[in-house]
Amino acid sequence: MDRIIEILSSIKSGVDFANEDQIVSGGILDSIDITELITALEEEFDIEIGMEYMENENFDSVEAIWDMVQELQEA
Amino acid sequence: MTVVSGAFLLFLLITIGIYYACPVQYRWQVLLAASLVFYVLAGKWQFLPCVLLTAFVVWSGALRLSNLDDELKTKLKEPGVDKQRKKDLRATYKSLRKRTLIGVLVLCIGALCVTKFSGVVISALEGIASIYSQGVHVDPTILLMPLGISYYTFSTVGYLLDVYWHRYPCEQSYPRFLLYTIYFPHILQGPISRYNRLGASLKLDAHFDERNLVHGGERIIWGFFKKLVIADRLNLMVTTVYNGEPHAGSIFLVVMVLDALMIYMDFSGYMEIVCGASQMLGVELEENFNHPFFSRSVAEFWRRWHMTLGGWFKDYVYYPVSVSSWMKKLNRKNAQRFSKRVTRVISVAIPCLITWMLTGLWHGTGPNYVCWGIYYGVLITISVAFQEEFEQLDEHLGINVESRSWKLFQMLRTFCIFVGGRVLTSPGNLANTAMVFRNIFFNLQPWQWFDDSIWTYGLTRDDGHILFISLLVVLVVSIMQERMSVRDEIDRRGTLFKWALIYIGIIVVIVFGVYGPGYDAAKFIYMQY
Structure with a gap:
């Protein structure tokens, strides 16, 4: 999860991502940031994030992102 | 109907x-x-x-x-x-x-x-x-x-x-x-x-709920006010001036601003009416506007204006293009050829331009709508590509980006960009747009702002007063809505206050609504799309 926080911080600095639960629905990351995040996650964890995962709840908190990454790694 | x-x-x-x-x-x-x-x-x-x-x-x-x-x-x-x-x-x-x-x-x-x-x-x-x-x-x-x-x-x-x-x-x-x-x-x-x-x-x-009926009714009256008192009054001058004929640049400048206000009042007024009608039936509709003229950037503006269309294009065009296998392949190739910065700009520019071109075509099929799409696609790409430089410039100039005056400047700048986009499509075609700019640069006649010429383009001085007060009311209500639920606040003030406001609203719409000759309530601007 630390790596996810690092990736998020490299996209947008000055946000306490560890304690944030509305990263996308709260407007912290916009659509351009999200595509950057997806590219970084895919490279870092060797996964492919399909359109079925492109929903706010999968990106709203570090835990949600981590759950999605684990699910994709297990698939 | x-x-x-x-x-x-x-x-x-x-x-x-x-x-x-x-x-x-x-x-x-x-x-x-x-x-x-x-x-x-x-x-x-x-x-x-x-x-x-x-x-x-x-x-x-x-x-x-x-x-x-x-x-x-x-x-x-x-x-x-x-x-x-x-x-x-x-x-x-x-x-x-x-x-x-x-x-x-x-x-x-x-x-x-x-x-x-x-x-x-x-x-x-x-x-x-x-x-x-x-x-x-x-x-x-x-x-x-x-x-x-x-x-x-x-x-x-x-x-x-x-x-x-x-x-x-x-x-x-x-x-x-x-x-x-x-x-x-x-x-x-x-x-x-x-x-x-x-x-x-x-x-x-849906069970019967008196609150839904009253709140829905309030929204409908508010929508009628925006549409009939403001939008249709502004429409009188906008259609008079945007008729393909040349006018003084000063008049075109006024109409460019009025046109931007008109489309907001027209479309958001419609949304107030239909959301209110739906609320009366106990069915919640998604909101389409969130006070877009308070936006500090173009990207923010489009997250607050026609939100359901923007959301649709984001979810079903922008993301699928951005995360498509061919786009990823292209990004990987670019990463080997160019710097990280250039790769990022290309990865943003392609989906942005595709999305905005399609948004333009959704609004209309003429070349002016294609230009409109390119206009926003390029602007948003530039804002992302040069974000670091813009931030450095703000720092270098010692601008306090959280100050009220800077925020106000950003809102005005965003409004001007929106007005610039409207002038690509509102005059009807690109030849008329060029004519508007020709008159602004070479035939300004600024004295027409100060003599009575302005009242010869479909609006009377009384219309001007009604518009000024009405727009001020919308501004004050919008500022209040940014901070609180205005309808809950009205409820808190008691039944007498609430019903007095409702009756005043109905009377204002009946008395000050535009119902004159040539008036056609059927023509909501966004219905043509």
Whole structure:
């Protein structure tokens, strides 16, 4: 999860991502940031994030992102 | 019948009466019947089969996708299916699902394109025929342009893609899906509702709630005020000046601003009316506006203006393009060839330009709408590509980016950019846009701002006063809405205060609404899309 926080911080600095639960629905990351995040996650964890995962709840908190990454790694 | 009419209010009252008089389990059927009647009354009965057919094609397509999933699951569970067979089955069903999706998309988007582009194609053919001295004229009334086709096509296509991406299960009942498609508050001009939100809301058993009736009614009056008192009054001057004839640049500058205010009042006024009408029926519609003129950047503006269309393009065009395999491949290649910065700019620019070009074409098929799309695509790409430089510049100039004056400057800058975009499309075509700019730069005549010339373009001095006060009221209410729920605040002030405001609102709309000669309430600007 630390790596996810690092990736998020490299996209947008000055946000306490560890304690944030509305990263996308709260407007912290916009659509351009999200595509950057997806590219970084895919490279870092060797996964492919399909359109079925492109929903706010999968990106709203570090835990949600981590759950999605684990699910994709297990698939 | 238009939503700004006595006929609509009567229709709404009758619908509400029958709706709440019926047992809860039959209420959705009342809404379906009312929506079918409304659609016929709002346009021509010939349009109805187009909507029924689109809804049927999408509903059956989604059902087929769901059935294919079930079939695959059953086959995978059959005894004796080895790993290779499972892999083959998955590939086969993936291909079948894809073919189903493409088939339905071609039918729906194809129908939309035929209605949108047929006028352009016919004009071009007439032009070619005239070159060869063949006088060919096609009667434009033969073109069928079903009301709300852009809106219901997007709503239903969004649903189909969501089912394809397994975001939620498909709807089993065609009448239920038809209600979602044709639900009368959203069929003509949106909001472009998502099935998992509106469909779910339509399935809830709506119980009678006096608060919903009163709050919905308040919104309708507020919408009538925005549309009839402000938008239609502004429209008098805008249509007088944007008539293809040259005027002083100073007049064009005034009209550019008034036109931007007019489209906001027109479209957001419509949304207030339909959201209010839907609330009276206990069904929540998605919001389309969130005080866009308070935005500090263009990107923020488009997250607050026509939000359901922006959200649609983001979810069904921008993201699929951004995360597509060819885009990822291109990004990887670019990363080897160019610097990290250039790669990032390209990865943003391509999906942005595609999205904005399509947004432009959704609004209109002329070259001015293509330019409009490029205008926003380029602006947003620049704002992302040079974000670091802009931040460094702010720092270098010692600007306190959180100060009130800077925020106000950013809002004004965003408003000016929006006005710049409007002037590409509002005058009708690019030749008229060029004429507007020619007059602004070479024929300004600024004294026309100070003598009485301005009152010779469709508006009187009294209209000016009414507009000034009305716009001030909207501004104050918008500032309050940014900080609190105005309707809850009105409720807190007591029944007398609330009803006094409602009656004042009704009287203001009746007295100050524009109902003069040439007035046509049917012409909501966004209905043409």
